[in-house]
Amino acid sequence: MQKLEYSRVNETLYHETLPNGLQVFILPKSGFSKTYVSFTTRYGSIDNTFVPLGKDEIVRVPDGIAHFLEHKMFEKEDGDVFQKFGMNGASANAFTSFTRTAYLFSATDKLYPNTELLLDFVQAPYFTEETVEKEKGIIGQEITMYDDLPDWRSYFGTIENLYKEHPVKIDIAGTVESISKITADHLYECYHTFYHPSNMLVFAVGAVDPEEMMAFIRKNQEAKTFDKPERIVRQFPQEKMESAVKEGSLEMDVSKPKVHVGIKLPALAEEGVEGLKHELAYQIMIDLLFGKTSKFYTEAYEEGLIDESFSTDFTAEEGFAFSVIGSDSAKPEELTRKIQDTLQWASEKFPFGQEDLDRQRRRRIGFFMRALNSVEYIANQFTRYAFNGMNLFDTVTALEALEVKDLQEVLVPLTDEQARTVFTVKPPAKGE
Amino acid sequence: MFTETRLTQGVRLYVRRTEQFKTLTFSIRFKQPLTPEGASERAVLANILEDSTETYPSRAALRQALETMYGTLYYTDVGKRGGYHYLSVNAECVDDRLIRDEDITDWTIRLLADAVLRPNLQDGVFKPQVFEREKQTVLERVRSLYDDKTRYAQQRLLTLMRPEGPESIRATGEESHLEALTPEKVMEAYRRMIGEDEIEIYVVGAVDEKAITASLKEAFHFEGRVPAVLPEKAARGTGKEGRVSEKQNMKQGKLHIGFSTPVKFGTEDFPKMQLANGIFGGFPHSKLFMNVREKESMAYYAASSYLSRYGLITVSAGIDAELAEKATKLIDEQLEVMRAGEITDNELSQTKAMLANQLREALDSSRGQIEIFDQYKDLPGGFTPEGWIAKWEPVTADDIRDMAGKIDRQLVYLLSGKEESADAKA
Numbered sequence: 001m002q003k004l005e006y007s008r009v010n011e012t013l014y015h016e017t018l019p020n021g022l023q024v025f026i027l028p029k030s031g032f033s034k035t036y037v038s039f040t041t042r043y044g045s046i047d048n049t050f051v052p053l054g055k056d057e058i059v060r061v062p063d064g065i066a067h068f069l070e071h072k073m074f075e076k077e078d079g080d081v082f083q084k085f086g087m088n089g090a091s092a093n094a095f096t097s098f099t100r101t102a103y104l105f106s107a108t109d110k111l112y113p114n115t116e117l118l119l120d121f122v123q124a125p126y127f128t129e130e131t132v133e134k135e136k137g138i139i140g141q142e143i144t145m146y147d148d149l150p151d152w153r154s155y156f157g158t159i160e161n162l163y164k165e166h167p168v169k170i171d172i173a174g175t176v177e178s179i180s181k182i183t184a185d186h187l188y189e190c191y192h193t194f195y196h197p198s199n200m201l202v203f204a205v206g207a208v209d210p211e212e213m214m215a216f217i218r219k220n221q222e223a224k225t226f227d228k229p230e231r232i233v234r235q236f237p238q239e240k241m242e243s244a245v246k247e248g249s250l251e252m253d254v255s256k257p258k259v260h261v262g263i264k265l266p267a268l269a270e271e272g273v274e275g276l277k278h279e280l281a282y283q284i285m286i287d288l289l290f291g292k293t294s295k296f297y298t299e300a301y302e303e304g305l306i307d308e309s310f311s312t313d314f315t316a317e318e319g320f321a322f323s324v325i326g327s328d329s330a331k332p333e334e335l336t337r338k339i340q341d342t343l344q345w346a347s348e349k350f351p352f353g354q355e356d357l358d359r360q361r362r363r364r365i366g367f368f369m370r371a372l373n374s375v376e377y378i379a380n381q382f383t384r385y386a387f388n389g390m391n392l393f394d395t396v397t398a399l400e401a402l403e404v405k406d407l408q409e410v411l412v413p414l415t416d417e418q419a420r421t422v423f424t425v426k427p428p429a430k431g432e
Numbered sequence: 433m434f435t436e437t438r439l440t441q442g443v444r445l446y447v448r449r450t451e452q453f454k455t456l457t458f459s460i461r462f463k464q465p466l467t468p469e470g471a472s473e474r475a476v477l478a479n480i481l482e483d484s485t486e487t488y489p490s491r492a493a494l495r496q497a498l499e500t501m502y503g504t505l506y507y508t509d510v511g512k513r514g515g516y517h518y519l520s521v522n523a524e525c526v527d528d529r530l531i532r533d534e535d536i537t538d539w540t541i542r543l544l545a546d547a548v549l550r551p552n553l554q555d556g557v558f559k560p561q562v563f564e565r566e567k568q569t570v571l572e573r574v575r576s577l578y579d580d581k582t583r584y585a586q587q588r589l590l591t592l593m594r595p596e597g598p599e600s601i602r603a604t605g606e607e608s609h610l611e612a613l614t615p616e617k618v619m620e621a622y623r624r625m626i627g628e629d630e631i632e633i634y635v636v637g638a639v640d641e642k643a644i645t646a647s648l649k650e651a652f653h654f655e656g657r658v659p660a661v662l663p664e665k666a667a668r669g670t671g672k673e674g675r676v677s678e679k680q681n682m683k684q685g686k687l688h689i690g691f692s693t694p695v696k697f698g699t700e701d702f703p704k705m706q707l708a709n710g711i712f713g714g715f716p717h718s719k720l721f722m723n724v725r726e727k728e729s730m731a732y733y734a735a736s737s738y739l740s741r742y743g744l745i746t747v748s749a750g751i752d753a754e755l756a757e758k759a760t761k762l763i764d765e766q767l768e769v770m771r772a773g774e775i776t777d778n779e780l781s782q783t784k785a786m787l788a789n790q791l792r793e794a795l796d797s798s799r800g801q802i803e804i805f806d807q808y809k810d811l812p813g814g815f816t817p818e819g820w821i822a823k824w825e826p827v828t829a830d831d832i833r834d835m836a837g838k839i840d841r842q843l844v845y846l847l848s849g850k851e852e853s854a855d856a857k858a
Contacts, residue, residue, distance in 0.1 A: 009454070009530070031452030033792045080726060086717035087778065089785025091793075108792040109785070137729030144684040145732055145750045150579050206796075253681035255578040293495045301491070302565065307572045328576060359499045366502030366526045369454045373797065428681060 001214050006393045009372055013393065014210040018221050021198025021229045023386065026213050027205040027378060035111050035206035036375040038104035039122050040383045042201075043194035045172040046098050046319070051233040053193040058235055061190060062181040063167075064139070064174015067096040068132075069187050071139060073103065073122060075131050081121045090114045098168050099317045100387065102380070111208065112216055119202075119220050125191045127184040140176050150254045150425050155313075158262035158324050158423040161245035165237040168320045169244075197221065198229035201386055203379040236319055241266065242418045249424040258309075258425040260326030261339045265413050268316045271389030276398035279316055279390075281406040282323070284360045285414060286312050288352050288407070289342055290325055293359075296342045305335040318388055323414065332424050340420075347415035350408055357407060361399050368395045433805050433816065434634070437645055441656035443631045445648060447641050448801060454530055456537055456637030457798035458523045458544055460652075461806070462629040465662055466517040466598045471510070472570075472605030473621035474519045476613055478508040479566035480558050481521060485543070486550040497543075501536055502526045506543060512603040513807070514697070514741035515662045519625065521548055524798070527638055537639075538647070545651035551622070558622075563615040571610050574602065582748065585686040585847040589746060592672045593690045593843050599742045630659030632806065636798040675844045685753030685848040689763060690746050691839045697740035698811055701835065703823040708835035709738035709745055710783040711775060712766060717782050719766040724749055730759055745839055753848035760844055770836035775829040788821045 004013040014026040045067060049060045073094070074081040085092040090107035103122050107114045146152050156171055163169040173179075204213050243264050270278055290296050290312050300306045310327035329335040345351065371377045382392040413419065434446035464470060488494035498504050504525040511518045525540040552559060577584050591600040631654060635644055670692070695705040713720035713736030724734035734749035751759050794800035795817060808815035 031450060032796050034796050082716040083782070086715060086782035086786055089789040091786065091789060106793055108789050134729050138725055138732055141684065141750055141752070142732035148581050148682045148684050255575045256572070293492050293499060298492045304568060307569055309576065328572070359496065363499040363503035366504065369526045369530055370524065373453045373455060375796070
């Protein structure tokens with residue numbers, strides 16, 4: 001077991017790669033009553049075209065299958081896994097993102113029975129045509145629920161228009177139509193391909209003894225047999241940096257229009273501290289352009305173009321990256337123009353200097369320290385970075401190494417006019 | 433959990449020294465009886481206090497200072513509990529020891545004192561531009577409830593059930609009252625808040641209790657006050673009963689059902705009712721989730737909440753509107769089953785374990801420690817997490833049966849799409 005000390009933030013991380021390829025990380029946090037354990041596979045909604053384990057040909061599976069599979073993992077021949085966690089007083093959950101599916105629990109008691117339950121239920125698939133059919137009703141309602149959320153529709157509408165073919169444009173849950181095609185065989189095929197331990201990571205954080213926990217997981221894994229790990233062949237369409245659709249809109253029953261500007265960005269190419277630096281440079285640049293202390297924010301807020309719903313988002317994974325900026329706005333066209341003008345202004349003459357960087361650096365260092373109060377943040381972010389070849393605990397090092405020229409570099413793709421799209425959710429036209 | 437110090441009459445300080453977090457958390461809470469007018473004034477006041485101070489007289493200046501101080505969080509908030517409205521002024525800063533070269537704690541205390549005692553004024557009142565902008569922001573927040581159909585439906589349910597009570601008054605105020613505000617009125621509300629409200633100051637983190645108490649005493653000198661208490665409850669008619677359906681342009685049906693119960697927060701039966709609600713619909717192992725979602729595949733979510741201060745239990749489910757009748761029946765059946773005493777040992781022990789876990793888990797954040805302690809601290813005998821968990825232990829299936837007998841359905845509210853109504857089958 002490897003012991004990694006991060007003295008700047010007073011944390012010690014324990015790590016081991018098990019013989020079956022499973023990565024295990026443990027971070028004890030003193031003073032905490034709960035332990036949060038997540039078991040994550042590097043498999044998300046975008047992984048819809050791949051070579052199934054043991055086969056030679058590429059297949060394309062129905063949209064929404066990773067999320068469907070996540071739901072179905074909880075149902076077993078002898079009942080519902082939530083019930084079993086409930087007996088142990090643990091709250092269990094799961095989520096599917098573009099690139100990951102995570103299963104997790106948090107508990108203040110019965111840590112080992114809960115850990116065993118987590119490892120075992122994720123490693124014992126049970127799908128029948130009957131249970132798959134039944135789930136379609138539940139997920140259908142989940143999709144309908146999202147259909148009625150204007151913020152989600154606006155955000156996703158933006159991403160959809162940025163990409164021509166890349167599967168990041170497809171809603172994580174799929175559609176009622178696409179999930180209707182899912183069969184138990186599909187689920188097994190995806191499961192066997194992507195849920196091999198060598199494609200997965202366990203993170204345990206909180207009230208946990210690292211030696212004991214590592215021994216427990218090791219023993220649990222040794223008792224199971226797995227196929228030999230194989231490199232997973234996933235296929236993604238290559239596409240230009242130009243946004244696929246420049247403008248889109250949707251009518252919904254909202255009190256005020258919602259507008260989002262999307263910017264398609266080059267995918268993360270580097271790993272390690274360099275990769276982190278690159279990502280942080282994007283985040284800081286977006287803050288400087290649109291954050292609460294920016295010229296844009298001050299003016300737009302005073303002019304009533306934005307309100308408390310204003311947000312900026314930056315998403316980057318291997319294979320794709322984008323930023324989405326938006327707000328509820330009574331004047332969506334004016335707001336869009338102001339966002340575009342701000343990008344134009346910044347691209348003409350770089351308006352920021354050392355002082356701006358230093359201030360944002362300090363802010364981010366503080367943010368990171370505060371985030372380390374949250375066991376959920378640590379486990380989820382650590383896993384995300386690990387799957388992208390980075391280490392969450394290099395954050396302070398990367399922040400300290402950032403220079404103004406790193407910011408200048410990321411401004412170029414951020415201000416590329418061709419890479420933009422605008423999406424508006426409008427209230428119904430009067431008289432309808 | 434917290435060490436209590438009385439700073440003056442009506443002003444108390446609660447400090448919890450812990451090494452658990454990398455930050456120090458501060459919360460100053462002002463409490464007054466809840467009215468729609470008062471909530472509206474204070475919602476705008478909270479926003480004005482968050483915008484700027486005398487020392488940092490613009491939003492950007494204040495935000496830049498916060499960034500420089502390692503991203504210290506500073507925000508205000510409003511909320512309600514029972515018949516009271518709360519305005520809180522909050523900050524969270526990095527523990528000085530992790531940064532070394534700065535005195536962030538002292539700076540943060542100064543900022544809080546500035547925010548509360550030295551606001552950004554012009555000619556003795558809040559600056560008109562700041563006032564106007566923040567009034568607008570709060571108005572927009574209030575109106576945006578319409579866009580979130582689940583929250584909207586819940587608010588409609590409460591308004592229909594308790595049209596005049598604190599149950600349906602929103603802590604962020606009401607449109608008509610917000611519209612009528614002036615800088616002078618909000619200034620007056622500010623003066624009353626500082627001079628008359630009951631005040632509670634919370635600190636959580638690696639602090640020296642004596643030193644922090646001295647610093648806070650020096651930074652804030654509040655005058656003694658006799659806090660207002662809730663007037664004796666005037667006899668209030670309850671609102672609508674039966675069924676109400678409303679339509680908007682949307683796809684999913686939002687089914688919200690309201691139940692009333694005489695068992696409220698702080699009563700003898702309160703812990704039993706917490707368990708009864710947990711068995712009914714508080715968790716993924718509960719009857720509602722297992723039957724409405726898992727067995728019938730009718731919903732993605734189906735859950736109940738116990739609004740213990742108001743003696744209400746509400747159920748919400750996102751369903752196909754055509755199945756509303758069936759879902760309502762199914763939800764009723766779950767309660768019937770409980771009234772008949774059909775509660776398994778498993779359900780009982782799972783729910784006890786889940787409630788205990790939920791409580792202990794919530795205490796793993798500084799905000800959670802403040803929230804939970806603040807809620808329970810005035811109960812007779814004080815509050816410790818383990819002490820409270822012990823109250824759930826002896827509860828039996830018979831107790832749950834009795835509690836289920838004290839839950840009465842009052843109103844079924846359905847918000848659904850217009851198209852469905854046109855095609856609705858007979």
